Amino acid sequence: MELSATAKVILGMLAMGPRSGYEIKSFADHSTRYFWTASYGQIYPELRRLADAGLIEGTDEPTGARQRTVYRLTKAGRHELGKWHELPPEVFEYRDEWMLKLFFAGAVDPERAAEIARGRAELSRVTADELREVESRAEGNDPASYTVLRFGIDFNEFIADWFERQAAALGEGVPLEKLEKRAERV
Amino acid sequence: MELSATAKVILGMLAMGPRSGYEIKSFADHSTRYFWTASYGQIYPELRRLADAGLIEGTDEPTGARQRTVYRLTKAGRHELGKWHELPPEVFEYRDEWMLKLFFAGAVDPERAAEIARGRAELSRVTADELREVESRAEGNDPASYTVLRFGIDFNEFIADWFERQAAALGEGVPLEKLEKRAERV
């Protein structure tokens, strides 16, 4: 059975414990979203498909009159998740508009190159800060998921440092002190 | 005017010089594909749309009886490209199945974590080698596009080194970072 992108994240999260669709989404927004997103428009229909296929099962657990369905893995679901997990990963997608603009800068507007590099550095600096926030709130992480988080932090810091150096090298009319201040923040 | 993802790469490449759809595709396959892909199914329809909108114009330049249409930017196209280039970049997408599997390894199969980390390292090592190949064939790169290439190499090497270290640590059941922090505290 072929699992959709959203099925993979749903099954994985249910392996960590029973959850509602809403909880899957909000957990994803604080964890996997940096490398694997999921939207309601995908989650709810997929939850239904997975239940129809017998990989998960939902039980009604309302809060007062507020409807709520909590899903958990079935034996078949756990088996399917295990089969997927054993397979060599295949999906790797990276699309970065900063890189595209920088790539064309020479033919479009060479003066802009350093500015783009600085912007890219800043983006990764902000992302690293967000991830450090996630890290400070995380409790009892197992080694593997902590590794993923740590990778996010280190790799974004690497990118930020790298492009700050390049922005200086690509040389433009930004006062040096501004670059230096940014470098000090590391 | 809103440019589609494919319009951006087409316009940028035509700014470097006139090209056929086929040439745009093969150039993209050797340059932007690492951060911005384009397929024939998008390129040819988009070429028609851009020509209809007056941003590019095509002239018939067949090779013998083999049909061939070479496109170049119009004044309006160059203007539109410039407007896009000035805007702060917005698209950043990163989807990595290795990270997803590693993230769930604790709940699915902890023994597999080190293996996934090693696989991820290997993937980036191979990509870095491919990019070094591209670098050796590249001639007369302008500083900005060379920066993009160099970034690809350095960042993939960083990832490969990082995950090789982690694979060793995960093999022992503890991520490196945690060991280091523990050592610092003592």
Added chain:
DNA sequence: TTCGCCATGTAATGTGTTACATGATTGT
């Protein structure tokens, strides 16, 4: 003559986001 490359294009299918729509509960 066959293979690899040049060259253009369409159709089916899949994937995913965004906006919309509805309504309950909790804390201030």
Added chain:
DNA sequence: ACAATCATGTAACACATTACATGGCGAA
């Protein structure tokens, strides 16, 4: 009473890949 959050779901639209389909050219 209001805002934030909990909670579920659909419809329209956009985007992209893959497979398919066609055919010429040049070299071994």
